[in-house]
Amino acid sequence: MTNPSKKLGVIVGVDGDVSEVGMYHMSNDAQYIWYGELLTGPKVGAFLTVNQNDIKIITTVSSEKVVDQQNTVRSKEFDNRFHKDSINRIITLKTKGVIEEGKFQVTSQYVPMIGNEITLTTKLELDIIYGVENDEAAIYIGKSILEGQPIKIPINKLFASHIGVFGNTGSGKSNTLHKLYLQLFRTKYNKSIINTSQFYVIDFNGEYTGEEMFGVDASDKMIYEIATNKDNGIKLPVKKEYLFNADILSILFDARSATQVPFLRRAINLWNEKKFDGDGIAKFVVGTIKKILTSGDAASSDAKDNWISVANSFINNDSLFNELKGLEYHSQRKAYMYMNDGERKYINDKSDMLHEDTVYLNLNQIQDQLSRTFESNNEIKKLKMHLDFQKVHQTSWKSTNIEHLNPLFSRIDTAFSSLEKVIEVVEDISDKYKTLNIISLVYANQEITRLIPMLLSKMIYDEQKKVVAGKEVTKTKHLIIDEAHNILNADYRNSGDDWQDYRLSVFEEIIKEGRKFGFYLTLSSQRPADISPTILSQTHNYLIHRLVNEKDLRMLENTMPTLDKSSYQKIPSLGQGEAIITGNAIQVPIFVKIDKEEKNRPSSDDINLTELWSKKL
Structure with a gap:
């Protein structure tokens, strides 16, 4: 009764x-x-x-x-x-x-x-x-604040969706983010998850690199500590086609849209079209110097010296270039000349170079050396070699001002130096990543911190699309971005320059289209107002900790249809570890005290200064 x-x-x-x-x-x-x-x-x-x-x-x-x-x-x-x-x-x-x-x-x-x-x-x-349906799988997350009622969230409705975890520093959002996936890996589905799904955690502050993080065995987990200050770190596998992409390189090199972006597009299109090997690129670049020497006044006056400077940087043999350096330009005949056995020789204007000119200028030896240098380099240095010669090639006939490209190349040198330390260029990534992949960027410089999340995200999203498009989803990918405002800030968008919009466009496509391909995004941030409204409005489930900034609160009010006014008004007064859960996974907003793991939790706890200062030295 x-x-x-x-x-x-x-x-x-x-x-x-x-x-x-x-x-x-x-x-x-x-x-x-x-x-x-x-x-x-x-x-x-x-x-x-x-x-x-x-x-x-x-x-x-x-x-x-x-x-x-x-x-x-x-x-x-x-x-x-x-x-x-x-x-x-x-x-x-x-x-x-x-x-x-x-x-x-x-x-x-x-x-x-x-x-x-x-x-x-x-x-x-x-x-x-x-509650959840009796036969519905769910994870336990904590207890309701007012009633002390155990709160479970349905697995399908939560993890087959885009998730947002927001809250000020110290509110408990890192613990909540970790708790969600820790509880998922603790379920009876653990083995099946390992066989069918991959998880990528982009960790800006190194909070999730502990051995026991997320409760995944070491054999199924890989931690990539991306460090630009050392050469022997673990490198992130990146498929060649994603790194050697004009849009991505434009962002990496901070290329200007007027001249530098068109230069990169032409250079990368040629690179992808020709698929250079050592012999191919050596023949191409030696062909450039031959054309410079036979172009008369059509070539810029410094084109020859620019070519020699680049070639000499890849061939450590100054004597090979002595004859090239000694060429003189005869302004009346509009041709280069040299002395051979006391006889004045002119390099024919606007016609193929003679065999004897090629022999005198050591061009065959130079071509052979360039081929060997190219083959001995890694993929990043090969691309660098191609870009250096393309700078000469595209500026030698006055169509592009070399002064406009020099600032770009100073940034290219710096960026490639960092890239070599953190990226391994591969042909295929199908067996390169494990079930859980944690990418820590705490030791990365600003350029790499900006590039890696976008590069990785686009790569794994496109690979998932290739596998799933038009077929049943049998494998899923889950991208988890902590401190997401670092890379999803809409304030950086500059309308009119398409390449500057590329970064946000990648993530906006993921959050709009990802679900149909079995690709799910989880965002964590202390500043939701800094995240693109398009991205935020497409999020399906929210776990909101304490937020006090008026701008952040207004953003949530405008983008979260499931959050009622009374719940919204309580956000600034939530205690540590307390959160409002709202979205498609549950029917009404719930105030929850998220359970905190005693040992297995992110390294984000507040520092106890008095305890630190009390230690004896």
Whole structure:
């Protein structure tokens, strides 16, 4: 037999989904013991049940006040004295949904009516509201703040979606992010997850590099500590086609749109078209010097010396270039000349170079040396060699001013020096990554920190699309970005320069289209207002810790349709580890105290200064 419910009052006013309750008693007990159950009293934020025949309308308390029935501020008798039957307590309720036939659903089919009685929401009703279907797989995340009710989130509705975890520093968001996936790997699906899914964690602060992080065995986990200050670190495997991409290199090199971006596009298109080997590129670049020497005044005056300078940087043999350096330009005949056995020789203008000129200038030996140098280099140095010669090639005939490209090449040198330390260029990545891949960027410089997340994200997203497009999804990829505002800041977007928009475009495509390909994004940030609104609005489930910045709060209010006003107003007052969970995975916003792991948690705890300063040296 079901225990009777504790009756509290009756509906005295209805306005849309907001109702007023006249309470039977002035009792303000925070909790009630009712038939052995400890139930939450009618305080702001708590659930109350409106009984309408067999339907139970579930509401939350949004405000309360007292009304003096006998005295008013206009009455002469008003003296603030309390009379037993004078003061009435009025509670305002916000309708959340209904329980019908043992199931909770959000619907506008039923609304409270004047005269409906209000009762405390029982443990059984709370189980229905917070619970999941009996056969639905879920993870335990913590307990509800007001009722202490265990909170489980359905696995399918949460992890097959884009997730946002937001909160100020010290609010507990890093612990929450880790807890979500730790609980997932603790489920009975662990082995199947390892066989069918991959997880990539972009960790800007090195918080998730501990051995036990996420509860994944070392054999199924890889930690990439991307360090630009040392040469012997673990390098991130990157497929050649993604690194040697004009858009990506333009961002890496901070190329200017007027001249530098077109130069890079031409150079990279040629690189991808020709697929140079040593012999191929050597023949191409020696062909450039031959063309310079036979172009007369069509070539710029410094083209020959520029070519020699680049070639000499790759061939450590100055004597090979003595004859080239000794060439003189005859302005009247518009041709280069040299002395051979006392005889003046002219290199023919606008015609193929003679064999004897080639022999005299050591061009065959230079070509052979360049071929060997190219073959002995890694992929990044090969591309660097190609770009250096392309600078000469594209500026030798005055179509491009070399002065416009020199600043770009100073940045290229710096960027390639960093890239060589952190990237391994490979043909295929299908067997390069493990189930859990943590990419720590705490030791990376600014250029690499900006590049790696975008490069990795585009690469694994495109690879997933290739596998899944037009087929059933049998494998999934999950990209987790901590401190996401570092790379998803819409303020950096510069309309009109397409390549500057590339970074955000990559992530906007992922968050718009990723679900259909089994690619899911989890974002964590202390500044949600800095994240592109397009990206934020496409997020399906949110775990929100304490936020106090007005700009952040407005952004959440504008982009989260499932967050009601009363829940929104509580965000600034949440304690450490407390969060509001809202979104597609649950039917109503839930205030939860996220369980904190004692040992296996991110290295993001606040530093205890007095403990540190108390240690004996």
